[in-house]
Amino acid sequence: MTLFAFVLLFTATVLAYLLNLRAARALRAGGARLHSLGGFHGGFAALVTLLPALVFLLAWLLLKEPAITVLLLRTLPEAEIAGLGTGERQLIISEIRTIAGGRIFGSPAEWKIEAADRLLAMRRTADYLMIALTALLAGGSMVIARRRVTPDFRARQGTEGILHGLMAFCATVAIFVTLGIVASLLFETIRFFQMVPVTDFLFGTNWEPQIPIREDQIAAEGAFGWIPVFLGTLVITVVALFIAVPVGLMSAVYLHEFASRRFRAAAKPVLEILAGVPTVVYGFFAILVVAPALRALGDMLAIPIAPNTALAAGGVMGIMLIPFISSFADDALGAVPRSLRDGALALGATPAETMTRVLFPAAIPGIVGGVLLAVSRAIGETMIVVMAAGLMAKMTLNPLDSVTTVTVQIVTLLIGDTAFDNPKTLAAFALGMMLFIVTLLINILALRIVRRYREIYD
Amino acid sequence: MNDMRMTERARLMQDIKISARDVNVYYGATRAINDVSIDIRDKTVTAFIGPSGCGKSTFLRCFNRMNDTIESARVTGTIELDGRDIHAPDLDPVQLRARVGMVFQKPNPFPKSIYDNVAYGPKIHGLAASKADLDDIVERALRRAALWDESKDRLTASGTSLSGGQQQRLCIARAIATEPEVLLMDEPASALDPIATAQIEELIDELKENYCVVIVTHSMQQAARVSQRTAFFHLGDLVEYGDTGQIFTNPKNERTESYITGRIG
Numbered sequence: 001m002t003l004f005a006f007v008l009l010f011t012a013t014v015l016a017y018l019l020n021l022r023a024a025r026a027l028r029a030g031g032a033r034l035h036s037l038g039g040f041h042g043g044f045a046a047l048v049t050l051l052p053a054l055v056f057l058l059a060w061l062l063l064k065e066p067a068i069t070v071l072l073l074r075t076l077p078e079a080e081i082a083g084l085g086t087g088e089r090q091l092i093i094s095e096i097r098t099i100a101g102g103r104i105f106g107s108p109a110e111w112k113i114e115a116a117d118r119l120l121a122m123r124r125t126a127d128y129l130m131i132a133l134t135a136l137l138a139g140g141s142m143v144i145a146r147r148r149v150t151p152d153f154r155a156r157q158g159t160e161g162i163l164h165g166l167m168a169f170c171a172t173v174a175i176f177v178t179l180g181i182v183a184s185l186l187f188e189t190i191r192f193f194q195m196v197p198v199t200d201f202l203f204g205t206n207w208e209p210q211i212p213i214r215e216d217q218i219a220a221e222g223a224f225g226w227i228p229v230f231l232g233t234l235v236i237t238v239v240a241l242f243i244a245v246p247v248g249l250m251s252a253v254y255l256h257e258f259a260s261r262r263f264r265a266a267a268k269p270v271l272e273i274l275a276g277v278p279t280v281v282y283g284f285f286a287i288l289v290v291a292p293a294l295r296a297l298g299d300m301l302a303i304p305i306a307p308n309t310a311l312a313a314g315g316v317m318g319i320m321l322i323p324f325i326s327s328f329a330d331d332a333l334g335a336v337p338r339s340l341r342d343g344a345l346a347l348g349a350t351p352a353e354t355m356t357r358v359l360f361p362a363a364i365p366g367i368v369g370g371v372l373l374a375v376s377r378a379i380g381e382t383m384i385v386v387m388a389a390g391l392m393a394k395m396t397l398n399p400l401d402s403v404t405t406v407t408v409q410i411v412t413l414l415i416g417d418t419a420f421d422n423p424k425t426l427a428a429f430a431l432g433m434m435l436f437i438v439t440l441l442i443n444i445l446a447l448r449i450v451r452r453y454r455e456i457y458d
Numbered sequence: 459m460n461d462m463r464m465t466e467r468a469r470l471m472q473d474i475k476i477s478a479r480d481v482n483v484y485y486g487a488t489r490a491i492n493d494v495s496i497d498i499r500d501k502t503v504t505a506f507i508g509p510s511g512c513g514k515s516t517f518l519r520c521f522n523r524m525n526d527t528i529e530s531a532r533v534t535g536t537i538e539l540d541g542r543d544i545h546a547p548d549l550d551p552v553q554l555r556a557r558v559g560m561v562f563q564k565p566n567p568f569p570k571s572i573y574d575n576v577a578y579g580p581k582i583h584g585l586a587a588s589k590a591d592l593d594d595i596v597e598r599a600l601r602r603a604a605l606w607d608e609s610k611d612r613l614t615a616s617g618t619s620l621s622g623g624q625q626q627r628l629c630i631a632r633a634i635a636t637e638p639e640v641l642l643m644d645e646p647a648s649a650l651d652p653i654a655t656a657q658i659e660e661l662i663d664e665l666k667e668n669y670c671v672v673i674v675t676h677s678m679q680q681a682a683r684v685s686q687r688t689a690f691f692h693l694g695d696l697v698e699y700g701d702t703g704q705i706f707t708n709p710k711n712e713r714t715e716s717y718i719t720g721r722i723g
């Protein structure tokens with residue numbers, strides 16, 4: 001039935017288009033000078049026919065079941081449901097739904113079977129109503145649109161106006177979704193801070209997110225100081241950047257300026273493949289290759305190295321970021337005008353001097369922007385650290401130690417049995433909020449730098 | 459008698475700064491310059507004129523081997539600077555470019571301070587023994603480029619913050635700061651307004667006291683105003699080369715005359 005409604009609607013749309021197109025052509029053939037071409041009249045009619053009915057249809061589909069449920073509850077025998085709570089009523093409704101769906105377990109009460117029949121009848125009525133209303137709406141819009149085919153009607157602007165509206169709607173969807181996400185995060189964070197003082201969270205140096213299982217449990221008081229967790233993120237990010245920035249920049253400089261065309265043609269796709277590797281695979285690489293190798297090295301040098309080192313996780317994350325930084329730097333170097341390069345070469349600078357003294361400095365703002373974006377990616381990266389970093393929060397800056405990160409803690413707090421009314425679970429949202437704020441600030445900074453840089457040339 | 463001829467020849471030889479023989483330039487398979495031979499005199503302004511796309515810039519770039527930086531370009535023939543082949547294997551193109559400076563059509567100051575723009579060449583070539591020395595070189599170059607008075611109070615300002623005409627004079631200062639012997643200028647005033655153009659032209663006139671200047675221009679008036687010798691190019695050929703006065707008043711070649719009088723171009 002739903003499918004039929006959609007087919008109906010699209011047929012009406014096409015029909016409206018053709019009708020208005022023909023009407024406009026007829027006017028033209030009759031010698032009138034039209035303001036807009038026939039296609040615009042057709043397009044206008046199609047949009048006017050499609051949009052209201054489509055919105056109606058989607059809204060109907062969304063609201064149909066809830067409305068029917070409300071109506072169905074009213075028809076249930078008073079005696080059976082009197083005094084029941086919402087949860088129990090829900091249970092009854094879903095049982096009736098199951099019966100209506102033809103799956104009967106055991107022998108349900110007679111009144112439930114009757115209710116199931118009523119449910120089916122209601123659904124059928126709703127479907128007929130939906131098709132009738134859709135047809136009415138589409139037909140009505142069609143007539144209205146058809147009436148407007150006159151030589152003076154500005155169908156061209158009309159069509160554009162509707163399309164503008166559509167685009168504005170799509171643009172705001174993203175904004176509203178973002179706002180919604182932030183709002184939900186904020187809401188849970190506030191609930192967390194009602195249970196744990198903000199200062200404890202922001203300045204605490206102890207992270208032990210437990211809650212008492214029994215009232216009288218000893219030593220059950222959890223500690224929610226986010227500093228050690230954030231330190232872990234920081235250590236891993238720094239390690240990652242130590243690898244990604246030099247390697248990424250050097251490879252960009254080499255590929256952009258010095259590599260032969262053949263080498264470039266071979267190396268660029270490889271970098272792109274590196275950028276396309278799923279982070280899970282990097283995680284495997286970290287625990288199966290890098291971590292054991294580091295430990296073997298540590299044994300050889302007699303340095304104690306933890307099994308889950310920040311070095312392994314950060315190092316692999318650095319490899320992941322190489323193509324990111326390299327492609328950013330490549331773009332930044334490409335945006336430096338060729339005339340600067342020629343100018344430096346014509347002064348008798350070698351290609352290397354041209355790169356280090358002119359091209360690279362000119363590209364630095366763009367490169368810094370790219371590095372900052374890489375930082376915010378490193379901070380938010382989850383899979384690699386879940387697999388390769390540790391779980392214990394420690395106040396340490398030693399990359400050979402095992403650390404945990406904000407993202408790892410969020411994952412572990414939310415995995416398994418969770419109840420959304422205790423600080424242990426809500427702490428995940430507070431951590432998420434902090435992560436959001438930090439990466440937001442970094443991104444704003446990065447975008448500002450990148451934008452300022454764009455203004456220098458052209 | 460014999461002696462006199464010898465000294466006369468020696469004088470002429472000394473006068474010729476650049477000598478090109480049978481130069482061809484190819485971009486991939488297409489030939490942009492056809493068998494051009496030319497002798498360019500020292501302490502003279504030589505103008506290259508001709509319709510757009512005839513190869514003036516391409517030929518100019520041969521003199522400092524900037525065509526090497528264009529991947530598809532290939533140059534054949536011999537070009538001598540002071541009698542030395544610039545394509546000789548033992549000659550370093552980087553060194554060559556320090557001796558043959560170039561000013562481009564669009565001003566291209568580096569995004570550095572005015573001071574650093576001018577000091578760039580002397581620094582990489584090690585021309586200054588000390589900071590004071592470098593200051594001195596920068597000041598002299600800026601003075602010769604007639605930019606000192608406008609810029610002496612803001613040497614640390616970015617070169618890109620200057621006006622178009624000032625930027626082009628900065629580029630000229632940057633080029634002469636490396637003490638080149640030859641100055642190549644590819645339509646140096648075409649992006650500038652008339653006042654800035656007049657300043658640049660005046661500057662070129664002064665520069666010929668010390669340098670061999672080769673200027674590409676699309677403006678015949680400009681060629682007539684600033685140059686002593688003019689070469690007319692058409693479709694990659696050097697059609698006519700002679701004293702500027704003669705080229706403009708009494709061209710020997712039909713094509714030159716057509717161009718001068720505005721029938722081709």
Ligand SMILES: Nc1ncnc2c1ncn2[C@@H]1O[C@H](COP(=O)(O)OP(=O)(O)O)[C@@H](O)[C@H]1O
Pocket residue numbers: 485490508509510511512513514515516517528530
């Ligand atoms: N980098 C290049 N690659 C290929 N062809 C070029 C290149 N530069 C110039 N040409 C061609 O060479 C010819 C001469 O160009 P150019 O020297 O710029 O002429 P002009 O400076 O006299 O206007 C033109 O036909 C042009 O299309």
Ligand SMILES: [Mg+2]
Pocket residue numbers: 514515516644
């Ligand atoms: Mg040119």
